Amino acid sequence: MTRTTLILALAGTLAFLVAVALTVVDIALRSVSMLTVHGLTDIVTLCTMIGAMLAIPYGFATDQQVSIDVFTSRLPRRVETGCRFFAAILGLVFLAGASWFGFQQMLTEYGYGDRSQSIGIPMVWYWIPLVAGLAIATLVNLWLAARLLRDLVRG
Numbered sequence: 001m002t003r004t005t006l007i008l009a010l011a012g013t014l015a016f017l018v019a020v021a022l023t024v025v026d027i028a029l030r031s032v033s034m035l036t037v038h039g040l041t042d043i044v045t046l047c048t049m050i051g052a053m054l055a056i057p058y059g060f061a062t063d064q065q066v067s068i069d070v071f072t073s074r075l076p077r078r079v080e081t082g083c084r085f086f087a088a089i090l091g092l093v094f095l096a097g098a099s100w101f102g103f104q105q106m107l108t109e110y111g112y113g114d115r116s117q118s119i120g121i122p123m124v125w126y127w128i129p130l131v132a133g134l135a136i137a138t139l140v141n142l143w144l145a146a147r148l149l150r151d152l153v154r155g
Contacts, residue, residue: 001143005058008136012054019047039119049126053133060091060140078152085148092141099134106131 023044026037037043059065072080106127114123 001140002058002061005061005136005140008054009058012051015047015050015054019044019051022047039116039121042116042118042121045116046121046126046129050129053129056133057136057140060137060144065091078155081148081151085145085152088141088145088148092138092145095134095138095141099131099138102127102131102134 022037022040026040029035029037072083075083106124109127110122110124112123115121116123116126
């Protein structure tokens with residue numbers, strides 16, 4: 001799971017690099033001419049959605065999400081594992097709900113046929129990385145919860 005999410009995070013990083021590169025090109029063009037990168041805002045927004053949403057599952061898979069170690073690190077190992085299991089279950093429930101509602105909104109946007117203002121990117125393209133990232137993060141939390149439960153059962 002960690003390797004798969006790493007590959008997705010690297011793809012997300014590539015999307016961020018595309019956004020940065022296009023922004024730099026736009027700035028360079030504006031400084032020497034009257035040319036610009038047409039639709040830059042739409043493209044950068046889409047790249048940012050892709051980058052952020054593909055990186056989130058990796059954060060969960062590698063246990064790099066925000067947590068309060070000051071308290072849990074002082075607990076006995078079994079209690080700490082129980083707290084991490086509970087957090088994984090909460091994450092699973094929250095992300096599953098966010099995935100479901102995001103998917104419903106994506107279908108609504110698809111039905112309306114909305115497009116971005118500058119270059120007409122279908123708005124559903126902005127929702128696809130969001131829903132995919134949340135769904136993958138949900139699966140990662142399910143995987144984490146199963147691993148932590150196994151550790152709790154083994155003692």
